[in-house]
Amino acid sequence: MYKYREIYSDIKKDILTNHYRAGTLLPTQEFFSDKYKVSRVTLKKALILLENEGLIFSKQGSGTYIRSKIDKITNELLPLDLPIGVTYSHRDQNIKSKILYFDARLPSLEEQKQLLLNKTDPVYEFKRLRILNGRAYSFEHVVMPTYITTITEEILEGSLYEYLRQVAKLQLVDAQRVIYADQASKEVSTGLMIDEHSPVLVIEQTAYDQKGHAFEFSKSYFISDQTKFSLDIHIKK
Structure with a gap:
């Protein structure tokens, strides 16, 4: 290279x-x-x-x-090889969040495994619709340990990663991602305003902070014909 x-x-x-x-x-x-x-x-x-x-x-x-503004507006997904969120991948575009569900509970077996939690460690669970330039962009289902910091619906309406960076001094540094195709459930199709069972692209992610701790397990759903993935691959010589 x-x-x-x-x-x-x-x-x-x-x-x-x-x-x-x-x-x-x-x-x-x-x-x-x-x-x-x-x-x-x-x-x-x-x-x-x-x-x-x-x-x-x-x-x-x-x-x-x-550059503070991306001149060419695109519906391309955030680069898959970089641990960033929608706020940074679509800088200076009109990004809004609609909170569909928010609560705290005990983790499932899968969440315990992904986040290295005990069965008695409480987690936040929230579902939100990310809206880009007035159009539904993604449906997010996220689980986070409550020990990280206090989270409210008001915080979730903005950039959660920015809030974590400023208040909890936590930064998204690494992420393990699994990408696959699926059919939209009734809940996802309602949020994205598509037909139930329509094809969707899914990113399943476990996110890690600067200390190597897993702090997020999430699934993000994208409309298949409105989404493109970007991945830079380099071979070192």
């Missing part, structure tokens, strides 16, 4: 996971050249790829900035 492709992938990940924040200056070329031990020519190739994707832009005499 070419070095500039590795650098491109690494910086892209930092942008999409909000390490480099939208609307702020990207670190200098000198910084990146020192960090990756490459020439300016090699680094420039990586930056061109990022600019072509609309992730960064340059201002004469000012520097290179993280």
Whole structure:
């Protein structure tokens, strides 16, 4: 794999996971050249790829900035190889959440296994519809241990990951994902406004924080003909 492709992938990940924040200056070329031990020519190739994707832009005499708005609106799913949510994958688009169910209970056997919990450890369970630009985008069914932090319906109406980052000092760092096709149940079809038994794409995810603790077990359902998956595959030589 070419070095500039590795650098491109690494910086892209930092942008999409909000390490480099939208609307702020990207670190200098000198910084990146020192960090990756490459020439300016090699680094420039990586930056061109990022600019072509609309992730960064340059201002004469000012520097290179993280683009705060994605110009080309797309219904493409968040990149599968990056642990990010809808808020970051569709930055500056109109994202809303409709809470369909929210409660606390004891975990099932599957949830105990996925989240490494005891049968007496309580969990939050919630179901919400993510709405993108006025249209149903995904149906989320999520289970989280209650020990992480206090969660309310008001919090779930916004970006949960951002709330966890700010309040619980918890960051989504890694995720194990299983992707498969299924038929929409009555509950999912009602939320997504499609016919019951219609084909849907499902992402089953166990999410891990910066300490390696599993803090989320979820299933997200997407309308099959309105969803595309993106995955970058690189082979190191």
